[in-house]
Amino acid sequence: MIKQTCILAATLLLCSVAIAQTSGTERLKVDATDAPRNILHATLTVPVSPGPLTLVYPKWLPGNHRPTGPIQNFTGLHFFVGGKELEWQRDLEDMYAFHLVVPAGASELQASYDTITYYGKSSLASSKVLDLVWNQVVLYPKDTKTDDVRVSASVRLPEGWKFGTALNTAQQSGDSAEFQTVSLTTLVDSPLIAGQFFREVQITPPGEPISHVIDMVGESEEAIEITDKDIASLKQLVAQTGKLFGARHYTKYHFLLTLGDQTAHHGLEHHESNDSGAVEDMFSNNGAHDLEADLLPHEFFHSWNGKYRRPAGLATPNYQVPMHGDLLWVYEGLTDYYGNILAARTGLRSPDEFRENLAYTAAMLDHRAGRTWRPLQDTATSVQSLFAAQPEWTNWRRSADYYPEGYLIWLEVDSLMRQKSNGQKSLNDFCHLFYGGKSGPPMVVPYKFDDIVTALNQVVPYDWGKLLRERLDSKAPQAPKGGITNDGWKLIYNDQKNTTMEASEKRSNNIDLSFSLGFIATKEGELRDVIPGSPAYAAGLGPGMKLIAVNGRKWSKDIIRTALKSGIHNQQPLSLLAENGEYYKTYTVNYHEGERYPHLVREDGQPDVLDEVIKPE
Numbered sequence: 169m170i171k172q173t174c175i176l177a178a179t180l181l182l183c184s185v186a187i188a189q190t191s192g193t194e195r196l197k198v199d200a201t202d203a204p205r206n207i208l209h210a211t212l213t214v215p216v217s218p219g220p221l222t223l224v225y226p227k228w229l230p231g232n233h234r235p236t237g238p239i240q241n242f243t244g245l246h247f248f249v250g251g252k253e254l255e256w257q258r259d260l261e262d263m264y265a266f267h268l269v270v271p272a273g274a275s276e277l278q279a280s281y282d283t284i285t286y287y288g289k290s291s292l293a294s295s296k297v298l299d300l301v302w303n304q305v306v307l308y309p310k311d312t313k314t315d316d317v318r319v320s321a322s323v324r325l326p327e328g329w330k331f332g333t334a335l336n337t338a339q340q341s342g343d344s345a346e347f348q349t350v351s352l353t354t355l356v357d358s359p360l361i362a363g364q365f366f367r368e369v370q371i372t373p374p375g376e377p378i379s380h381v382i383d384m385v386g387e388s389e390e391a392i393e394i395t396d397k398d399i400a401s402l403k404q405l406v407a408q409t410g411k412l413f414g415a416r417h418y419t420k421y422h423f424l425l426t427l428g429d430q431t432a433h434h435g436l437e438h439h440e441s442n443d444s445g446a447v448e449d450m451f452s453n454n455g456a457h458d459l460e461a462d463l464l465p466h467e468f469f470h471s472w473n474g475k476y477r478r479p480a481g482l483a484t485p486n487y488q489v490p491m492h493g494d495l496l497w498v499y500e501g502l503t504d505y506y507g508n509i510l511a512a513r514t515g516l517r518s519p520d521e522f523r524e525n526l527a528y529t530a531a532m533l534d535h536r537a538g539r540t541w542r543p544l545q546d547t548a549t550s551v552q553s554l555f556a557a558q559p560e561w562t563n564w565r566r567s568a569d570y571y572p573e574g575y576l577i578w579l580e581v582d583s584l585m586r587q588k589s590n591g592q593k594s595l596n597d598f599c600h601l602f603y604g605g606k607s608g609p610p611m612v613v614p615y616k617f618d619d620i621v622t623a624l625n626q627v628v629p630y631d632w633g634k635l636l637r638e639r640l641d642s643k644a645p646q647a648p649k650g651g652i653t654n655d656g657w658k659l660i661y662n663d664q665k666n667t668t669m670e671a672s673e674k675r676s677n678n679i680d681l682s683f684s685l686g687f688i689a690t691k692e693g694e695l696r697d698v699i700p701g702s703p704a705y706a707a708g709l710g711p712g713m714k715l716i717a718v719n720g721r722k723w724s725k726d727i728i729r730t731a732l733k734s735g736i737h738n739q740q741p742l743s744l745l746a747e748n749g750e751y752y753k754t755y756t757v758n759y760h761e762g763e764r765y766p767h768l769v770r771e772d773g774q775p776d777v778l779d780e781v782i783k784p785e
């Protein structure tokens with residue numbers, strides 16, 4: 169009856185009341201025993217009233233900021249009432265909506281379906297691990313607030329697998345677990361990882377009342393052998409965030425880490441956990457460790473910046489309402505800055521590694537040709553379309569630059585705060601003010617651009633609004649490097665390899681000559697990208713071509729490196745034979761400066777503020 173009012177009135181408020189009053193709790197059973205085949209089976213019982221009903225599949229995913237709910241993977245769908253199958257129809261415009269008519273007398277509806285967990289070349293499961301993200305296995309009534317939909321979820325895992333999640337377990341027997349009833353918001357915010365090889369390590373530092381745990385699953389027993397040094401760093405990470413913010417907006421926290429090369433490498437933030445995937449040898453390989461060092465600090469920082477304080481345009485009432493990405497340079501940019509700083513403050517990355525990483529970030533953005541047509545702001549605003557692009561022409565198109573360039577902008581803001589307050593204040597004080605407050609269970613406090621400016625001004629008065637808008641709207645060819653120079657360092661290039669780039673080359677096997685010839689190529693010579701304005705671009709080379717020979721000799725990474733070296737003392741231009749589809753052509757590149765890689769060196773006579781920035785609080 170009230171439900172009917174809800175459909176007719178079609179307002180969110182009435183709907184939420186209606187659902188609460190029909191004591192509607194969805195019961196979700198996920199059978200994950202087929203996870204190694206990358207398919208999940210689920211049944212869902214939904215409280216209903218007779219009449220038209222539209223159920224929706226989550227489309228706009230928190231933390232993802234995009235309409236990427238994998239509806240293409242949602243299969244095997246059937247609806248039943250009292251054992252009798254109901255017909256359904258997909259909406260003609262909204263691929264995520266399913267229309268039904270509930271027969272008279274019915275109060276419950278059963279749905280059964282499967283979800284395929286492959287995405288292109290990546291997946292969320294393998295023979296040994298599963299990353300269960302609940303938004304892939306739920307439906308809910310259209311136009312309801314996800315805070316108001318209650319879900320009682322359970323899972324059955326492959327035999328012998330163990331799991332980690334921030335959800336509270338109500339009951340567990342054998343390979344099955346039932347979780348305490350939560351809102352759909354909390355369920356989707358609380359993924360579960362499971363695997364044959366599982367390890368749980370307490371990382372709550374002494375004196376900290378809230379439990380912090382790292383749950384690991386991996387492709388092998390060796391993968392989850394975290395070192396004592398890393399455990400100490402993660403305890404320090406928890407302690408450092410306590411000092412930085414002075415409050416926690418969760419009741420417990422789980423670092424959910426999947427270590428494997430067959431499943432997705434990613435990081436997704438939640439209020440009480442983060443769902444991160446990294447390479448299998450992250451703990452045992454120095455290069456991999458360096459590249460991943462900011463992953464967990466980054467995702468953890470998001471519990472404050474992104475989950476608790478959230479841009480108003482991303483704080484939506486359910487997963488069907490479009491999100492606005494315009495403040496992602498705060499959401500992701502500030503998180504990128506602190507993810508890197510916290511990696512250094514906690515010893516996950518050495519000061520040298522931190523500076524090499526920063527040098528690479530600054531150099532990469534300094535060589536972004538696309539910045540002359542597309543301001544940083546537009547990379548955030550267009551988040552919905554950015555990730556659909558191929559790697560070719562990334563430099564000209566720009567990518568999710570609100571991460572790394574946000575990093576540079578916040579480094580500059582931090583340096584100015586320290587300068588203007590004679591070292592008395594810093595961005596740490598802003599974090600304490602803006603993200604701290606009172607500790608308690610998860611909640612969302614939205615903000616707008618002006619709220620950021622006001623809070624910065626409360627810490628150190630300055631025209632922050634003007635500075636930020638200039639940086640965000642700039643089409644200058646150079647990246648904003650004021651933070652580096654203000655902090656007593658400068659960006660230089662020489663023929664010594666940058667350690668971040670070296671680790672990256674070892675992993676990808678690509679060769680990155682962005683700062684010399686101006687291209688990135690695979691080991692086989694396929695040009696992934698060519699930088700407009702670079703020597704390679706001037707010679708006519710483009711991404712998609714394949715380099716066959718260098719000065720008449722068969723292409724290899726060693727051969728191009730040798731040719732670059734001899735080119736320094738040689739007047740002859742470089743001759744590159746390239747294949748473009750079915751055609752071959754020789755390209756002449758006039759370049760004689762050898763390999764160039766970025767580094768930071770101290771600016772004479774200036775204090776080393778960067779060293780202060782990465783000191784533990």
Ligand SMILES: [Zn+2]
Pocket residue numbers: 437466467470499500503
């Ligand atoms: Zn992030």
